Amino acid sequence: MSDKISIMLIASKREQLQMAAMVASVGAVSGSDVTVFLSMNAMEYFKKDCNTKAPADGPMGALLEDKNAPDFKDLFQQAVELGDAKIFPCSMAVDIMGLSQDDLEDYISEPLGLTKFLTDASEGQVWTF
Amino acid sequence: MSERKLVDAKNTFCPGPLMELIANMKQAEVGDELEVLSTDEGSANDIPEWINKVGHEVLESFQNDGVWHIVVKKAK
Numbered sequence: 001m002s003d004k005i006s007i008m009l010i011a012s013k014r015e016q017l018q019m020a021a022m023v024a025s026v027g028a029v030s031g032s033d034v035t036v037f038l039s040m041n042a043m044e045y046f047k048k049d050c051n052t053k054a055p056a057d058g059p060m061g062a063l064l065e066d067k068n069a070p071d072f073k074d075l076f077q078q079a080v081e082l083g084d085a086k087i088f089p090c091s092m093a094v095d096i097m098g099l100s101q102d103d104l105e106d107y108i109s110e111p112l113g114l115t116k117f118l119t120d121a122s123e124g125q126v127w128t129f
Numbered sequence: 130m131s132e133r134k135l136v137d138a139k140n141t142f143c144p145g146p147l148m149e150l151i152a153n154m155k156q157a158e159v160g161d162e163l164e165v166l167s168t169d170e171g172s173a174n175d176i177p178e179w180i181n182k183v184g185h186e187v188l189e190s191f192q193n194d195g196v197w198h199i200v201v202k203k204a205k
Contacts, residue, residue: 026179029151030182031183069142075144078148082152
């Protein structure tokens, strides 16, 4: 059994990034075919030289930080390495930010256009964060 | 004889213990037993759910001094 999970991630806040990372990692290691499409303010965190911590949206985000919840970037990396998830940066976002693929973490795939993502996402579950 | 590997995933939260178990599971041989230690009750429930979903085996699950022990066997 292999179902398909497509995740669009555009958020900048810790809670949304964390939840997206949880769905991606647990889905991928449970046999689902997981695709993550990164764009807008989420892009920043996947740059190799990013030192910015995702700000909390509310009290839960602060708790995630205080209680040593897994780092969302580690979870995305595990989704790729342990569950064969694919994480694609939006090609528009890469262009507008003036990035090359080398600027992004090594577990991030090549830029993907929205048309292709929408075609891929037309089957299975679609999640947005 | 198969060995039992200890996976100490205390003091983190879901899905940390599950991901640590899976990382260790990848290295293990079929028939090996792994014992996960977790202080997170959600993980104590979620790990057996994952094991059953992907077709491995839960041998035992118990709590001792605030730590859950989940013993699993790699079945494939």
